[in-house]
Amino acid sequence: MKQSLATGRGKASKPAGKAAGSAASRWSLPTPPTSYGEVDDGKICRHLRIAPTATLQELKRAVLQGYEDQYTPAEITLFSCKYDDKPKPIRTDRQCATALSYQPDWADLRVGDPGGAGSVLLVVSAMSDLENELLVLPAAWSSTEETLLRDLTPPQGASAAAAAALPVVQSLANAQPSLFDPLPLPAIVDDWLAQVREAPQSLADLLASDRPVAAAGRNAICVQPLVGAGGRGETQLFDGLHAFLVAFFDGTPVRLLEPIELSIDKGRRRASVGGRPVAWRDECPVSGEAMPHGQLSAPQLLDALKPKVLRGGGSSGGGGGGGGGGTRVRGAVLPQDAFCVLGVTLIDLFCGDDDVFTGGLASLGSRTGVFSFHRYSSGAGGAGAAGGAGGAGLALARACKTAAHEIVHMYGIGHCVHRHCLMNGCGHLLEDFAAPAHLCPVDLAKLAAVLGSRCDLRRRYEALLAFCEAHPDGFAEHARWLRSALARIEAAPPARPAAVATQPPPSQPPAAAAVRGQGPRKRDAPEGRSAASAVQTSVDLLSSDDDAPLVKRIAARMAKGE
Secondary structure (H helix, E strand, O other), X not given: OOOEOOOOOOOOOOOOOOOEOOOOEEEEOOOOOHHHOEOOHHHEOEEEEEOOOOOHHHHHHHHHHOOOOOOOHHHOEEEEOOOOOOOEEOOOHHHHHHHOOOOOOOHHHOOOOOOOOOOEEEEEEEOOOOOOEEEEEEOOOOOOHHHHHHHHOOEOOOOHHHHHHHHHHHHHHOOOOOOOOOOOOOOEOOOHHHOOOOOOOOHHHHHHOOOOOOEOOEOEEEEEEEEOOOOOOOOHHHHHHHHHHHHHOOOOOEEEOOOEEOEEEOOOOEEEEOOEEEEEEEEOXXXXXXXXXXXXXXXXXXXXXXXXXXXXXXXXXXXXXOOOOOOOOOOOOOOOOEEEEEEEEOOEEEOOOOOOOXXXXXXXXXXXXXXXXXXXXXXXXXXXXXXXXXXXXXXXXXXXXXXXXXXXXXXXOOOOOOOOOOOOOOOOXXXXXXXXXXXXXXXXXXXXXXXXXXXXXXXHHHHHHHHHHHOHHHHHHHHHHHHHHHHHHHHOOOOOOOOOEOOOOOOOOHHHOOEEOOOOOOOOOOOOOOHHHHOOOOOOOOOOOOOOOOOOOOOEEOOOOO
């Protein structure tokens, strides 16, 4: 049976791409990627072209055309958002003008304007099944080649590693035909850029930020398996993930730690990790949906793993910058030589009573995260990493992308709006599955800068290719891309002394300095639709001041590494 992203009303949809409206405004229904399967009409967003000078009433009338004029303008409320996860209502013409503006941070993303000079392409998403509250956001087009080259160029005073990587990333950025697909436009309401407006992050932005820095003697990336009773034989996925990360973070030590066994007492509905309690459940309290495979509380599991700060002492486990003399407490697993640790498990996770499931959780301040393989073997419902539609090879390929994405975040690298890239955000699992496994040139330049001189980009690609060729089940497509990238590097002209930017790119607004990692807002499940299909999960583990569940919309502030 074909996996459906959502089922429900079954309202007949207009043909995809059919336009309506006057010359002043035109709307269309996008076609979701075929990998999404069957998509209910209620989850498809609308694309709307309109003049940036439109009044609120004009915008409402244009939006309503895309929703069959089922309401009057007075009966709907339009919302917009910027950097945070709280959509705000548009109530005045001035607020409307702000919502339609690409300034200041998206000035470079306003391209591809086939509708005529000066029009704005909006993504419109229904915030509930009633379709009387609608979120409107400008569409983020891929940045121009000029902006791409500007944003990957190191600023004056950048490290030698950043300058040394410049010839390679420039050769990749200049490749014709391009190695990097354009940034996809959102097709359904849960897609990442149908939900949030991310500020672009250049290499100069990253280097100027107050971010976690891996110090000498404290730069290892650790992978911590968390297994159920008798699960120590489940090593294939953990070993494969470790081998991929070794190649991905070339030159940085990546260690696979000894498994920690999770002691689960189903009768008491709890587990124990290193002597610390973690809640366990077999159903979702709000929806009543049975979870016979069992789920662990991600927030409590993360709390059991991350280092603690004792009163009067430093951070246990060699935390960055803390005073010495800290004492390790039970459950803390960040080794003294580690920059970060990612706990990985085959057991499903949840965050709250109203969450069907969550992909994982992380804390930037403690550089600790947890992540589950469970949902990575099939569609949005997932059947467990060891089986299901995709099998272990596909589950490993999907999980490797997510684990690498989250560890890259821990270095202070935000989401990408330059090209279709591993560092794009994700609003649900199917969008994550469709993401590429490679970094765009800007994010590759950032990775080289944060890893330092120990990272060699050509050697990194060769190591990743060797891994992919050894694991053809799930990695064949990435292997083909890597061969193309290596051929382009080989064909590039001899490297000249690396240039640096004479002027830094425009600085981001304060609020954009590090708002990252938002997931989808929740939609009420209509009658006849299961909570499992109504609630999608983001796969972005990054948190900030608080530990934020993926299934909930989060705003991860990375400016101060908190």
